[in-house]
Amino acid sequence: MPILPPRFADWFAHRGWTLRDYQLEMLRAATTPQHTLLVAPTGAGKTLSGFLPSLVELDASPRKGLHTLYISPLKALTQDIHRNLLEPIEQMGLEVTAETRTGDTPSHKRQRQRKNPPNILLTTPESLMLMLSYADARVLFDKLERVIIDEIHSVVANKRGDFTSLALSRLSSLAPGIKRIGLSATIAEPETIASWLGNTGNPAEIVEVPSPVKPDVNILRSMNRMPFGGYMAKYAMSDIYAAIENAKTCLVFVNTRAQAELVFQMLWEENRLGLPIALYHGSLSKEQRRKTEAMMAAGQLRAIVSTSALELGIDWGDVDLVIQVGAPKGVSRLMQRIGRANHRLDEPSVALLVPANRFEALECQAAVDAIEAGQLDGDAPQPGAMDILPQFILNCACHEPIDVEEIYQQITDAAPYQAVSREDYQKLLAFTRDGGSALQGYERYQRLLQNEEGKLVAANKRVIQRHRQNIGTIVEAGRLKVKRLRRGNQGTIIGEVEEYFAQQLTPGDTFIFAGEVLQYEAIRDMQLHARPAKGKDPKIPSYVGGQMPMSTFLADNVKRILHDKNEWKKLPEQVLEWLQLQEGFSQIPTPDRVLVEQFPFRKTFYTLFYTFEGRMANQTLGMLLTRRMEKLKLKPLSFSVTDYGLSISALKEISSAQLAALFQPDILGDELEDWMLQAPMLKRSFRQVAVVSGLTEQRYHSSQKTMKQVTFSTDLIYDTLREYDPDHILLSVARADAERELLDLRRLADMLIRYVGKTTLINLPKVSPMAIPIVLDVRSEQIKGAGAHALLEQADLYAEAEAMMDEIRELLGGSHS
């Protein structure tokens, strides 16, 4: 039998397509029982390839009931894929039903889907977990043959991925013959994802599609002066606008929502021709986003300024240029973005990188080199987050009575959880049952009860209901809807801002949102009311967690470029001049040592540590070093970090002997312990862990009076446990979480061990050229909500930076003019 039935072959021919080798490979792989991972560049028709075996099978033997489950990390993606899937089904006249099911699906449709499921169901990890909690889950998934996990590279190595892996494990226990198919963008180590995709000890088979054409990536060479610090790339707006003008359709990617708002504003100020340029980020209302998507699909837009919200999946057709504003932070991530341009395999995608400051120019060059060499970076796999396990255990118990041993098997069968010890499992199980307190003599509220067969069941309907309402791993900061008022109190909802930002506003304040200046009026009924206005110095909402640290791989490349002077020629002239000044005045950091500069500045001593280990690791290092400096009586005052380095200001000068005592792996012992216990960091982690593990529910806005009773701060629970039940399992879970998600301890430890005794201390009369961007990073110590502040202060900082450079030029006797 030919592997592609005639009906399909005709359809391919009709579309002018030929079956590609890897598509054939996927069809063959479909007949084996092994799980399969397809790794293909964007634009290769990955998703169709994933569905093809299912369509062929369903066409050969039509049936009722669920055959293929498709899981997407993005709700919006399921709609899009659904449309793309219906096209071949309709055109070939296949007897195949396909439907979506997400949090947005109306309940009557969900009911119907449970009774009469489609052949192909497109859903999200959360919706899948919810379906697995239904008493009739076995009936629903009984005949399931295949599960497709799309954009798998974006879920591996994060909590949502851990969550998905548990859902898959459970699914496999209900329908043992099930075959998993993963679809991934090109990544550094497909083996990692293949292990994740298969069950423990049984990695998926890899089908890899080579990307024949390398993208054409360039760094912007602007005639305007590139600043030393800052993240908004204001200097480059006219260049970006010119690039948009010359392109057909352009995607402008930025790294944070605040950047998106500001870049969008600045582009409109440049917009002499009134080009249709739109804004897109995750905080805009769904309606706004749908509108923009529709306009884009219809070819009515020339450019969209977007955050990572547009990074995944959705096919835009005619994009011929991608502009990345700001540092790329990681090569794989950059490739994903660049892949949004020119969705055809055989033509190169075209991209322009716009560094916002001179350090970022180095990072851009490092990324360009890596792309040139076909190298990628990737997240290292890490053990699964433990706070999801209570949720998972309860989810299973909501479905049917559970056998404690079977559930342990299912947990360890999920690759991220393969190393979970029986002891930890027992503790988490105890927590799930009754709160797991070690103290005796208390009547406990039981969420799980033992039945006659010795199995555990959910205690009552309330427990089940409460659990189902709280499925998931995304803990949102409190948010308020933004209502744009026109007349009186009439208006439309245009998006959301974080409660934290809203609290900082007083009536009359202006802020930028959804691309316009709004004036804050009041908070009414959980909504922030504001109307269009003209205002001076509008604030910009900042969002927690918008910043990604630079990948280790890119950091190493940056160091390599710095070290190898032949590489300097590739850099923009202004960057070259900056490096030459640094070389003349101080030293260029080398890959095998950590350069430490010390100089008097603003009446204190500044020490600059050029670690290149990423923002998070530098932040942690800053906390620990300042503690030890305190002990050494060096009187540290404050510190600030960037991806590249750490700057500490102190009243006393550091000697090289003291430096050796500072830069030691043992600060990960005493200082870390001390600091962890005092820092608000653990409380922050505990907040997340408390919600995900089911200890408390999502915290709602305080004006929701009905919820107030339950939502007293989890900090109080944390304090209570710390003092009276210090061995409670959730405390150690919170700690592990903090180490992983907030501290980047692993990366820091690696660095400290590598560079013991390999620090070079240079004392300078003044701040060095390379130190300027780091010293001037005003986001020091006030990570949250500081983005807006940074912006307002930027203008002055540039002036200051220029003045400092002038002084250095003078000191060096004008060797560079």
Place this chain on the structure above:
Amino acid sequence: MAVTADWLYDAIAKRQGVLVKLANISWLLHAEGVAFCPAHDTLLVSDLHLEKASYLARSGNPLTPLDTYATLQRLTKLIALFKPAKVICVGDSFHDVGAFTRLSSGDRAELSRMVEMPTEWVWILGNHDPDLPADIPGKKRKQTIVGNIRIVHEPEQDAAYQVVGHFHPKGKVSVNRHRLRGKCYVLTENLLIMPSFGQYTGGLDVSDAAITRHAPKAGRQCFLMYEGAIYTLNERTRKT
């Protein structure tokens, strides 16, 4: 009375308390959430909300049932510190009418020991605990008097001076760009609102209308408790 002038002076110097006047009597508002009146050797505490966790647990929140234990531990320590002749709990001492029956045997014994510590113990009834079972030791009252000050759970119209609980006031203050939040005392010329003492009690911002109705911003002082110290809250009246 264990409290001496030197001790008081020292506590104030360490920011462990502030001295205020209500109805011309001095009160030490302590940073751990109790108010002490030297003239009457009386200690006030409010809104213990004992057994709140077990109450919430019944609706499906697997909270650790340690709040009662923790609350009693903290309060016992403070009573031992001040050694007052009289302790008055200003209402909502128990989270609900069934709370007393849910106490663990250990906590129940601890509670009895604590109530025996001063010469006199008064439970003021609150909206959460309008009825207290007879086997709880100590007096139960709708209100009581200290000097010429009425002690009652919720403010009443006809009182010249009164100390109340009920509102769980909390506030925030900015110090060097850090925002500190904490429970508060709110004081006007004739009213003192106590902070809530219970381990698992949340708070209502002092700017909430429910509080400003009784203590308008213009004529009040707020004292914020933060990690064992007490600060005067600087309330700027917002420009409109």
